[in-house]
Amino acid sequence: MNSVPGLKALSIRGNLIDPPLFCAPxxxxxxxxxxxxLSDFGGYGALFxxxxSAKMILHENVLNSPWLRRRPEEGKVFYQLMVMDTVRLPEIMERLALLKPDGLDxxxxxxxxxxxxxGGGADLYYDMVRLREILGVMRRNYGGCFTVKIRLGNEINDWFEKLVERIRLxxxxxxxxxxxxxxxxxEKxxxxxxxxLYAELAERTRLPIIASGDISGYDSYSGNYASLEPVSGIMIGRIAAACPWIFAAWHNPELKVDRAEVWFRLCDYIAGDFTPEQALIRxxxxxxxxxxxxxxxxxxxxRIQSSSDFETARQRAHNFFQASPELAKRVSIDGI
Ligand SMILES: Cc1cc2nc3c(=O)[nH]c(=O)nc-3n(C[C@H](O)[C@H](O)[C@H](O)COP(=O)(O)O)c2cc1C
Incomplete structure (x- = not known):
């Protein structure tokens, strides 16, 4: 399938992502x-x-853990790791391999x-020695598709040079x-x-760039095509949390969805994987x-936020939907 105008299937280390639409971690x-x-609706190329936490993988039952598990119907799944150091990292990678990740990030x-x-995330960005070590160990212990997810750094004078230096690394x-x-x-x-910035960044690297941030669907992509043309893939985050059908709607703008049914299906899926306390948090x-x-x-x-337990949250959602709530004309995630 290659039905995304302007976006060609993306091959990363021989792994074909088609369409190159990703759900963000x-x-x-x-x-x-x-x-x-998400997989019930389809339309994406890979999910994150x-x-x-890399260390957590040492203590979980890899194939059974609700945090680590993947289902065949999900399709391609990239595992995103928070890594602080290289201690036992080869062992962690070995355990992770049991899950056959389609990519590691x-x-x-x-x-x-x-x-x-x-020492993770942004802290690692500024520690080039530790960053190099971690990248090296991950690369040597994983033969598949290896990605990194970054921001622009902190807004300091030489942020662009620092970013390019890391891209080189x-x-x-x-x-x-x-x-x-x-x-x-x-900026959060x-x-x-x-x-x-994507055009300038794409000129500075031979690596494919996947764009993340404020892309809310096909209209937002095509409306901003001049800036997004240099990228090889699109990642969607918050809008997918609001509209899990967003990837299907990318290809089919007329898609009709029963929001209440989707919400309760999600609740059932969550309740199937997590304890009631963990499910309520989610x-x-x-x-x-x-x-x-x-x-x-x-x-x-x-109503959900103030629920004391999972069943109350479910009942309150039920009451909300029974009143046939008016749909927003446009779903916006501005401000959250
Ligand atoms: C609730 C929430 C949790 C997030 N968790 C992660 C995460 O675990 N790892 C990560 O790299 N980014 C995380 N992000 C950032 C997203 O992956 C994405 O880069 C960001 O939301 C911008 O894309 P969007 O405008 O499509 O939402 C998170 C964002 C939100 C809103």
Whole structure:
């Protein structure tokens, strides 16, 4: 299938991603239960796990863990890792190989304090020695498609030179593709992603670039094609949490979806994989995004957010949908 105008199938180290549409890694959202829902709709080329602590993999039952599991129907799954150092990293990679990942991604994009304090994400971006070591060990212990996900660094005078220096390092250490979310670390989700930078970045590297940030579907892609043309793949995050059918809708704009049915299907899938306590946390995290489908979506979010247990959350969602909530004309994830 190659039905995305302007986007050609992407071959990364012999792994053909067609169409080159990816679901972004999102903590506590892109677990296997959510990816199962995405797979019901289809339309993507590959999905990312949420960010997984590499060390955690040493202690989990690799094939059974709700964090690590993948289902055949999900299709291609890239595992995203938070890695702090190279201690036992070859062993971690060996365990991960049991899951036959279609790709491995190193998270250098996250600027959350909890991650940085441990030496991951943005902290790793500024520690070139440790970064080189980690990249080297990952590359030597994994023969498949190896990507890194980055932001632009911090907005300091020489941020662009520092970024290009890291891109050179990624090339030297055998990374296969770059996922670039063109915001500075300190911006979190403020301002718009700087798509206009992709042309200049693509000129500086032979590696394919996958764009992440503020691409909300086919219209947003085609409307911004002048800036997105240099990239080889598109990654969608928050809008997929709001509209898990977004990849199917990319190819079929007329797609009709019963939001209530989708929400309860997601709840069932989550409840099948997690304990009720873990499931409650996960529906609370995705609720603000899913709520954006409705004019009074904050009401949906508030009811889920204040639920004391999973069954209450389910009942409250049921009450919300029974009132036939008005759909938003356009789903926007601005501000979240
Ligand atoms: C709730 C949430 C969790 C996220 N977790 C991760 C993560 O685990 N790893 C990562 O690299 N990026 C993470 N991101 C960032 C997304 O992957 C993506 O780069 C960002 O949301 C911009 O894309 P979007 O505008 O399509 O949402 C997260 C974003 C959100 C909203």
């Amino acid at each position: 999102m903590a506590a959202i892109t677990h296997s239960a959510f990816r199962r829902l 796990t949420e960010m997984l 190193l998270n250098i994009a996250c600027a959350a304090h909890t991650v940085m304090r441990q 990624f090339e030297d250490e055998g990374v296969d593709a770059l996922i670039i979310h063109p915001r500075f670390y300190e 989700f403020r301002r718009s992603a700087r798509h206009s 529906v609370k995290i995705i609720a603000p995004y899913f709520g954006r489908n409705f004019v009074f979506g904050h009401e949906f979010f508030k």
